[in-house]
Amino acid sequence: MKTRGVSIAACLTITTALLASCGSGDAADDGPVTLKFQALSDQPAAIAETESIVADWNEENPDVQVEIVPAGWDGVYDKLITQFNGGAAPDIIHYEAASIVSFARDGYLADLTDLMSDERRADIPEGILDSVTVDEQLIAYPTELQSYMVFANRTLLEDAGVEIPTGDTMTWDELREIARATTDGDEVYGLGWGLSSPTAAFMSLAPGFGGTYFEGTGEDATLTVDDGEMALPELVHDMAYEDESILPVTMTQSGSEAIASFYAGQTAMTVQGSYQAANIAKDAPKDFDWVALPPLAGPEGPQQAANPQTLSVNIDSEHVEESAEFIEFFTQTEHLAALNEADALIPATTSAQEHLAEKLGDENGWDTILASGQNFVSAPYLFVDSYAQWKDTVATPAYQRYLAQETDETELADQLTNGWDEITQ
Amino acid sequence: MRVFAQQLVRPAQYVALAGYILFLGFPLLWLVSASVKSSAELNSLVVNLLPQEWHWANYSEALARQGLVSSAGNSAMVALASTALVILIALPASYVLARLKGTIRVAGVGWILVSQVFPVILVILPLFLILRTIGLTDSLVGLTLVHTTYTMPFALWMLQGYVAAIPVDLEEAGAMDGGNRLVVLRRIVFPLLAPGVVATAMFSFVSSWNEFFFALVLLQSPENYTLPITLSTFIGGEGKVALGPLAAGSVLAAIPSIVFFSIMQKKLTGGLMAGAVKG
Numbered sequence: 100m101k102t103r104g105v106s107i108a109a110c111l112t113i114t115t116a117l118l119a120s121c122g123s124g125d126a127a128d129d130g131p132v133t134l135k136f137q138a139l140s141d142q143p144a145a146i147a148e149t150e151s152i153v154a155d156w157n158e159e160n161p162d163v164q165v166e167i168v169p170a171g172w173d174g175v176y177d178k179l180i181t182q183f184n185g186g187a188a189p190d191i192i193h194y195e196a197a198s199i200v201s202f203a204r205d206g207y208l209a210d211l212t213d214l215m216s217d218e219r220r221a222d223i224p225e226g227i228l229d230s231v232t233v234d235e236q237l238i239a240y241p242t243e244l245q246s247y248m249v250f251a252n253r254t255l256l257e258d259a260g261v262e263i264p265t266g267d268t269m270t271w272d273e274l275r276e277i278a279r280a281t282t283d284g285d286e287v288y289g290l291g292w293g294l295s296s297p298t299a300a301f302m303s304l305a306p307g308f309g310g311t312y313f314e315g316t317g318e319d320a321t322l323t324v325d326d327g328e329m330a331l332p333e334l335v336h337d338m339a340y341e342d343e344s345i346l347p348v349t350m351t352q353s354g355s356e357a358i359a360s361f362y363a364g365q366t367a368m369t370v371q372g373s374y375q376a377a378n379i380a381k382d383a384p385k386d387f388d389w390v391a392l393p394p395l396a397g398p399e400g401p402q403q404a405a406n407p408q409t410l411s412v413n414i415d416s417e418h419v420e421e422s423a424e425f426i427e428f429f430t431q432t433e434h435l436a437a438l439n440e441a442d443a444l445i446p447a448t449t450s451a452q453e454h455l456a457e458k459l460g461d462e463n464g465w466d467t468i469l470a471s472g473q474n475f476v477s478a479p480y481l482f483v484d485s486y487a488q489w490k491d492t493v494a495t496p497a498y499q500r501y502l503a504q505e506t507d508e509t510e511l512a513d514q515l516t517n518g519w520d521e522i523t524q
Numbered sequence: 525m526r527v528f529a530q531q532l533v534r535p536a537q538y539v540a541l542a543g544y545i546l547f548l549g550f551p552l553l554w555l556v557s558a559s560v561k562s563s564a565e566l567n568s569l570v571v572n573l574l575p576q577e578w579h580w581a582n583y584s585e586a587l588a589r590q591g592l593v594s595s596a597g598n599s600a601m602v603a604l605a606s607t608a609l610v611i612l613i614a615l616p617a618s619y620v621l622a623r624l625k626g627t628i629r630v631a632g633v634g635w636i637l638v639s640q641v642f643p644v645i646l647v648i649l650p651l652f653l654i655l656r657t658i659g660l661t662d663s664l665v666g667l668t669l670v671h672t673t674y675t676m677p678f679a680l681w682m683l684q685g686y687v688a689a690i691p692v693d694l695e696e697a698g699a700m701d702g703g704n705r706l707v708v709l710r711r712i713v714f715p716l717l718a719p720g721v722v723a724t725a726m727f728s729f730v731s732s733w734n735e736f737f738f739a740l741v742l743l744q745s746p747e748n749y750t751l752p753i754t755l756s757t758f759i760g761g762e763g764k765v766a767l768g769p770l771a772a773g774s775v776l777a778a779i780p781s782i783v784f785f786s787i788m789q790k791k792l793t794g795g796l797m798a799g800a801v802k803g
Contacts, residue, residue: 172759173756173759174737181652185652187661195761
């Protein structure tokens with residue numbers, strides 16, 4: 100009996116002790132200003148680079164210290180919305196353009212229009228700057244982007260007698276021709292493209308065909324599905340079912356999954372996010388000879404929608420100006436170049452792109468990838484309130500049905516527009 | 525012929541059992557396999573359970589990730605504390621729910637059922653504001669209380685089922701022998717409830733150990749992060765995932781759960797009605 104009594108007492112004591120030891124202390128002091136910087140960097144090299152930049156800032160600015168709060172991309176939207184509503188959001192917020200527009204509209208982000216230096220403003224291509232401008236307010240500094248690129252197996256292209264494109268751009272028709280030429284029965288397909296969730300790719304690449312999808316912003320936006328919007332889905336459909344030059348299984352995979360068949364020589368080319376160049380260099384078989392092909396250009400040019408990673412400032416921060424000064428420091432040419440090299444992404448400023456191009460040359464396709472950095476344009480979908488809902492519940496299932504031949508072009512267009520009407524009415 | 529068929533039954537049962545265990549254990553096996561494969565192998569079409577080349581660097585990379593070990597410690601503290609609280613509260617409460625008749629029981633059962641209806645996303649903001657008012661956001665104490673509250677309804681539901689399964693006759697026999705209510709509870713009911721308590725504790729521990737969303741939203745400081753939050757940082761933007769290190773981190777994260785289970789499992793069946801009815 101005594102033993103049981105002692106056990107219960109011990110259990111209570113342990114619980115109390117555990118709870119007591121769990122407490123986190125927030126020591127208030129009157130020292131330097133401390134800015135909380137919620138950073139989403141995930142690559143070890145990018146984390147190290149972020150820490151290095153912050154350490155440099157802290158050394159140069161003893162009165163304004165920056166503290167990194169590492170966070171993951173998974174669930175960060177829900178975390179931020181709760182933090183904003185609960186008045187507990189960090190001072191500096193790392194995220195992406197497509198997701199911060201709604202925060203800006205709800206009044207959670209500071210207007211940085213007057214805080215961004217003229218030098219920085221002039222250094223950011225117009226299309227990228229537009230992607231972080233909401234209602235004529237600059238809501239973030241853009242930092243890193245990806246573009247959609249075509250990576251090719253040089254050996255398979257040469258074996259098929261294809262001359263590898265080397266110009267500033269490559270047309271979609273050229274891509275189709277090369278895909279046809281390199282397709283060899285069931286052994287090799289010309290193209291592998293992970294289109295399990297095709298909406299993002301179709302939206303990003305639509306500007307090259309003159310496709311905009313949306314007009315207007317916020318709740319007033321309207322959807323148009325016309326020739327420019329349908330051109331790319333139809334092209335992919337034709338390549339898959341008329342030419343039979345797309346490996347069918349890749350159309351049910353993600354981009355990362357589709358790259359395995361590229362390494363295995365089952366596909367001669369693959370459409371991927373530009374950051375995959377670093378992975379191909381690391382993961383491809385040793386004798387794998389690959390090349391990044393020039394940026395894809397539609398009838399309207401090589402434009403792609405910009406959805407940059409961003410740094411914003413919490414409007415409720417007591418130190419908005421100091422936060423903006425830190426972001427100015429963070430986005431200096433050398434810092435952005437180093438960060439993007441670590442993340443294998445494209446810097447949002449022209450000077451950082453040039454810095455990186457000079458440093459890396461044509462290593463691992465960097466010259467081609469960086470060249471695509473000047474083709475970004477702002478995309479209307481970034482500023483549409485119901486876009487995320489439409490994308491998940493209407494567009495992606497509709498594209499999937501179309502790419503699986505369950506519907507035709509007319510039905511696809513109807514489903515996209517009718518679905519939008521149902522959501523917005 | 526019949527004897528031959530009977531002889532086949534037992535081996536067939538073992539084969540079926542082995543197949544079932546393999547089916548259940550395969551995801552874990554695959555996780556362990558992925559944790560020792562290189563990025564190149566994980567991104568190839570080659571499908572092997574055993575890696576072509578053992579790539580232990582995934583483990584060093586996972587352990588080098590900032591805060592993995594300390595966040596494991598945080599997870600253990602929160603899980604153990606919330607499990608202890610759940611058991612302390614649920615044990616007497618479940619007895620009341622199972623034995624009492626009337627409005628308290630109806631209200632209790634109704635509360636349990638209703639509490640399961642609301643999605644987490646609905647309660648997170650009010651919860652955050654309440655915890656902020658009492659200074660318990662970004663605090664492992666606050667998270668412990670949330671996990672306790674979140675787990676409590678199902679724990680109560682589980683335990684009251686175990687209590688209901690204990691014959692009332694046993695309690696009456698104890699009372700006939702001169703034991704008061706407390707003595708009957710302590711010497712008859714609670715010992716018989718041991719397997720139920722263990723099962724409930726295991727459920728509470730694992731629920732808390734794996735819980736992601738509350739921890740994601742409530743915890744702000746890296747030093748307070750729990751293991752699922754730290755593991756989520758292996759998943760990057762633009763669809764990038766450090767699969768090998770993530771798998772290695774997940775294997776490491778699973779170890780405490782497995783140890784806890786292996787310790788508790790022995791007690792799961794040990795006390796089951798042992799000696800309850802004397803001949």
